[in-house]
Amino acid sequence: EYEEDKEELEGVQDFDADYAELAVFVPPVISSRQNDLRIKLCSYCFEVIIAKLMDDDPPQVTFEPEDDICRPVFVYWLSGEYELLRGSSGSFERIDSAEAQANALEYHAKLAAFKDRKFDPIDLDELKDLHC
Numbered sequence: 001e002y003e004e005d006k007e008e009l010e011g012v013q014d015f016d017a018d019y020a021e022l023a024v025f026v027p028p029v030i031s032s033r034q035n036d037l038r039i040k041l042c043s044y045c046f047e048v049i050i051a052k053l054m055d056d057d058p059p060q061v062t063f064e065p066e067d068d069i070c071r072p073v074f075v076y077w078l079s080g081e082y083e084l085l086r087g088s089s090g091s092f093e094r095i096d097s098a099e100a101q102a103n104a105l106e107y108h109a110k111l112a113a114f115k116d117r118k119f120d121p122i123d124l125d126e127l128k129d130l131h132c
Contacts, residue, residue, distance in 0.1 A: 042132035044102075045075055045109035052110055053124050061102045071095065075108040077122065078131040086130065087116035 047059035074090030089111035095101050114121040122130070 041105060044105060045132050046127075046130070048106050048109040049113045049122060050127065052114070053122075053127075058106055073101070073104040073108050075105065075112045075132070077112055079126065079129050083131050086126075087112040087114075087119050087122065089116065 044059065044061065050056075051058055072090060072092045073095060074088070076088035076090075077086040078084060079086040089108040091104065091108070093104075095104050
């Protein structure tokens, strides 16, 4: 079964066969619920920076922040085929309400996109190449 999976993966353009074993056997590190939340949070971050670039009002929160979980917030933007770092921001500060989670996410999405001193601010032309 491993050899069949490896052969299938080798058919993918630009796939390095040396990493086939990792690609086949690494179990998912997050649950599907966590992955769904991650997708919603990333979508919200995109909406935040698009609104800023278009001089629009910030978007409405379209996800349910988790009141019962206090977690840090980190936003990083990756660019291009190789997903190179394009901006990042985050904090280990305790976030103990749903509203504070949404505010922190908006703040760090903008900070990572427009104020990371290691990079020029992100512009509209780059959106098609961004990953969150």
